[in-house]
Amino acid sequence: MFQIAMIEDEEHTRQEVERLISREFEKLKVQDITTEIYKTAEEFLEVKKHYDVVISDIDLPGKSGIDLGRILKAEQKDICLVFLTSYAEFAVDSYVLEAYQYILKRDMKERLPAVLQKIYQEKQKESQNFFWIGGVTDQRKLYHKDIICIRKVKGQKYVEFVMVNGAYKERLALHQIFEDLKSPAFIFAGRSYIINIDHVDRITTAAIYLEDGIKIQAGAETIQDVKTQIMEYWRNVE
Incomplete structure (x- = not known):
């Protein structure tokens, strides 16, 4: 509708x-x-x-x-x-x-x-750009544009999809999710996060800030890698 x-x-x-x-x-x-x-x-x-x-x-x-x-x-x-x-x-x-x-x-x-x-x-x-989570009896469609990031849940075998309107846990490997997303808007930020470039608020020398107040601490190498991927993404979009 x-x-x-x-x-x-x-x-x-x-x-x-x-x-x-x-x-x-x-x-x-x-x-x-x-x-x-x-x-x-x-x-x-x-x-x-x-x-x-x-x-x-x-x-x-x-x-x-x-x-x-x-x-x-x-x-x-x-x-x-x-x-x-x-x-x-x-x-x-x-x-x-x-x-x-x-x-x-x-x-x-x-x-x-x-x-x-x-x-x-x-x-x-x-x-048309979405990702399914859940099992056979309880599936949920997550639209790419609403995904802020996907992160590993520390000490558990789950990942968490952080959305603009909530969060959902799913038992999936982060690298498999990345492959299934098939979208240049999603990039790795270190080994524990996949972030949506469209929801990046700012980047400092030591952290990546996403919308909804999410802060990802990162080393210099990761920060530079994320910056490079973001610049490449926007260059291709334009």
Whole structure:
């Protein structure tokens, strides 16, 4: 299910965006899509629901779209934010927030359908990258993008998958997991960790810091090796 939230206080804009969404996904022959409408940021935040993409006016009553964006980015770094506005001067604020796209309302008909199509295709691609854990009767799908790291559990024959939304233990060898992941975003950090490059926060001379406050102490050789692999990864991505 592809879920869209729209926060817009102007009725005619809401109707126009709904028409554009409906028309675009009908053209793509996509049926598993929902669009939910909110008139204010406060109303949206009360629901506490996850969406694949959030389309928001910037100039809202109460909290602005920019205020809302800051809150959402703090909670979900990779959320797709699409800002709509009548005023070009808001563009700088949206870029600072790393919004997925900034669209002037006068350009909606031309730009919004293409933006939604691109987001949908990217989400579909993401959903195909996952790792199964568990046995025959209890399996769980872990999406690559949500894995922060995989680490050996000291003194046990288990590894722990540290996720953005929890952690799971599995009786598997670390090297086997690495082979099965088949993704350049995952690299070894020493012998006890596989880390997701997309979740590396910073690296010092003695430690690797991941999101969620995870700190991996490492020697100079490991630090240099990790830095080299990260640079190679981003070079290939670009």
